[in-house]
Amino acid sequence: METTLREVIKQITFKHLKKFKGQVFGQNLTGVGWVAGTLPKLYEKDGVIELPMADVANGGMVTGAALVGRRPFYIIRYQGYNWLNCIFIVNYACKSKEIWNKPAPMFIRGLSSEGGLGPVSTSSHISIFYKMPGIKIYSPMTKNEYTSTYKKFMKSDDVFYVSEHRKSYENKIEFKNSLKKNLDIILMPISVTRFEAEKAKNYLNKNGYKVGIIHLYELKPFVLKKKWISMIKSSKYGVLMTDNDYVDGIIRTLAHKINEQTNKKVNVLGLKDKSAGYTLKTSNFPPSALEIINKIKKIKAKKRL
């Protein structure tokens, strides 16, 4: 049977603990589903460390572990808790190499989910990390992407923020970019919106549109490849980016970078600029395939006027 992303994360974690004598820190790790089944059933003697319910302090304690070279994994079970956990990570761990010549490499696993969890825990919150120097940010949704991210971490002495999504844990497929000259529009989705963007692309292409896709998971540093620039430049309507962080977050920054390098319009769809409630009606969901389709139709219609 083909393995899922969940299994791959579990295997990587096991190897990190056993082969490299690493450590995994977090809250409520050893039980309640073992972090959605991504954590091997190991305990403190193996390097799986239960931290107290003190998120601000915990970010600092893991920074301390990183400073002494244990290359810790730090699991933040809901990205909403980034707000508390990020303080010492971004202000110390990320700057330590540059200021004090003391790297603090750590692998932060931030789990996001898709709506229905109220104003804080819903969706991604990576934008608060994004603006700070000294951090690398990835959002792998597939097995190969995750493995490649971990390998990069093991060769690096930087802080890695790995933005995961619970919906991706069952994923078995790899995504492929679909690019050619003179497309109508190119989708550049991030995180869980990649699944919906694929559906939208397939639908639109069957209905007379020419839609390409560039799957983004290496978010910082963000490199726009030469081939991408040339394809975007040749497209009719430019780019539509999608994300499950707020629309005024990281996605606008990336859109601006793309616009600077291609001189093409870059539209964005993310979480709406509103507070999320706990019900289906009041939550704030990332853009669906239908919303992506409708947005592209609107872009096309507007351009014709």
Added chain:
Amino acid sequence: MSYKNYRLKIFEKASLCRNFENEVFKRVNEKLINFPVYLSAGQEYVPSSIAQIVKDKKQKPLIFGQHRGHSIYLSFGGNIIELIDELLGKKTGCTRGMGGSLSINSNKINMFGHEGLMGSNACMGVGACFSSAKPTIVFLGDASVEEDYVLASLSWAAKKELPILFVVEDNNYAVLTKKKDRRDWKAKDVAKAFKLESYDIDDQPKKIFSVLKKNLFKKPIFINVNTKRLFWHSGAGVDEEVKGDRLTIEKKFLGKKADKIHRNIKKKIENLWKQRLEK
């Protein structure tokens, strides 16, 4: 070693710190240093006494200080020239000219720089101690011990029985706000509630020695040391004359030998500053 000689050794460290800070005071007023400085004059008996105990125990702990770190650095054997260079913003400084006065760092003495968020060093010290199992010292102030994340760190250090020493250099002030206006609890009592071995003492070297001699780095210990800072919170200024300055008391007790040591160190530091400024 006789008790008097032991006190002389500590005096020598404290004198080095005091003379250094006095020299920085001068240089700030001469506008040769143009960024915020955090002088530790008056408080130097805390790190000096602890550094001597640690030296006698032949330990090399991880040291997590805060912004007021000159005396910690010097007491534990940090290179003086590199500290002068740091304060002059030179690349040859202990933090390559990036740290200024606030972020004193030294790989040689295992001292970790501070980023400026008060009390963050408690969290990092606890994490580093847990993950390395190395003896660790965290220096805090009486203000930073009020930070919630410091309290969480004390609690976890106690839970994990870490070989760590928390030192609160308590001068009663958060900038200029007195403790009595900020809280109705003693740091020692809170630490004790977390099941840490905890003490509230003044900065007499004898008292510091007596509370640390038995269990230092065998279990987590918390000491709140009441001390007196001579200069402003930041910059080189004096509000009023401080009574009960520990260095003055010790110098008087130790007599001529201490006088001579103090004079020699003063001259040495003045020369070093002169040399580094000329370079």
